[in-house]
Amino acid sequence: MNVVSARSLDLTFRTGDGPVHALKDIELDIAPGEFVSFIGPSGCGKTTFLRCVAGLEAPTGGTLTVNGMTPDEARRARAYGYVFQAAGLYPWRTIGGNIRLPLEIMGFPEAEKKRRVAETLALVDLDGFEKKFPWQLSGGMQQRASIARALAFDADLLLMDEPFGALDEIVRDRLNEELLALWARTGKTMLFVTHSIPEAVYLSTKIVVMSPRPGRISDVIDSPLPKERPLDIRDSAEFIAIAHRVREGLRAGMEAA
């Protein structure tokens, strides 16, 4: 069964300035364990699509299922973890306290909360930082903590909206490597929004290229790159060819808009 399945998905926002057609005719299937990046210019509907999957936005046409359920059912079944652009950690809570929060809301027993906090901190390489406050961590570490928080209740689906957009390139490279390792270890399905072509190509098994006004899919690229990806794979001919196809897709989408 597909984790995400969209058929003729449409979403028009009603605004004071008239309708905004944010998503048009989206057809997409995402299988378990895929790493799918969404790339496209500002305003092409990447965040809106993620929010639809998360059940936070209601489509105005077509169908969308998440693990075979409606997005609303999936949200109530806590089928996904969500990582936002800014780490969004509560400054008055420690890193451990932040990761523990969703577990508290869900009423996990104390021993289970402890185990999960320790486990997810280890997964994102932040062992020993449980008692620190967010301001005591670098931006990259804060973003890793926010990934840990999304992993804490062990959903099979992770939605990530430009999680590394605000970080410098060296930190971003390292987090990309770590994210791939984490994905390989956990086998989760990833939906990842980015503006960066190299990031999309490096991370993904599938790249969804989108174009604006209205937001549509202009290309879907199934990556032929192996699952094991050292950073220098970015210099390979295969990598450069996929990056070229993404760039062409973006250009064609802009010209059609």
Ligand SMILES: Nc1ncnc2c1ncn2[C@@H]1O[C@H](COP(=O)(O)OP(=O)(O)OP(=O)(O)O)[C@@H](O)[C@H]1O
């Ligand atoms: N709640 C809303 N009400 C009205 N219009 C909205 C709303 N949310 C998004 N939009 C509009 O829908 C379109 C798609 O927005 P969205 O945030 O999904 O784009 P995006 O591709 O994620 O952009 P960015 O890369 O800048 O984050 C934009 O034109 C945006 O202004």
